[in-house]
Amino acid sequence: NAGVTQTPKFQVLKTGQSMTLQCAQDMNHNSMYWYRQDPGMGLRLIYYSASEGTTDKGEVPNGYNVSRLNKREFSLRLESAAPSQTSVYFCASTRDRDTEAFFGQGTRLTVV
């Protein structure tokens, strides 16, 4: 069982560059999420998709866009990367709201 798969695992970007983080789950979950993790701040929700075809902003959406490509895949795009977006990004999925979340292994992004 792969669970939640994120790519890439590491990335270095220059300020102003763009990139897309990919996430796929094979558990037939309805809901998917993107979080960022920064030291001392826990996990903060960037965007989520409650079900296929819907997306909504979380706590820190500025500078990001998302696409729920199909039920399995949920991508996160940085259009113009800034140093403040240096972080570890986690994708997660849940069967429904308030159920346990399954996390990918994370993408460590550095913007220089």
Place this chain on the structure above:
Amino acid sequence: AQSVTQPDIHITVSEGASLELRCNYSYGATPYLFWYVQSPGQGLQLLLKYFSGDTLVQGIKGFEAEFKRSQSSFNLRKPSVHWSDAAEYFCAVGAGTYKYIFGTGTRLKVLA
């Protein structure tokens, strides 16, 4: 507003000693409560969850947690810590929406 507080940023215990990690939440109704563990360089893994019923819940790796409504707490315990338990632990609340709220984490160090 809903919130989760983990008052201890770091905790150090000796191997074989007992462990209690604190979690307090703020939420108007009965919340859905979770504890996750994150090993270095990894994603988060569910330890246990509370939805309703028995207020003492058992999880994986010998962990348990007790929901105390009067104290708005959901503390994580383990009777005897193993060196492999060294990790970061996150408490989370499912607040009836898709926006899970995570605490800032407690980093556990285990002394041999």
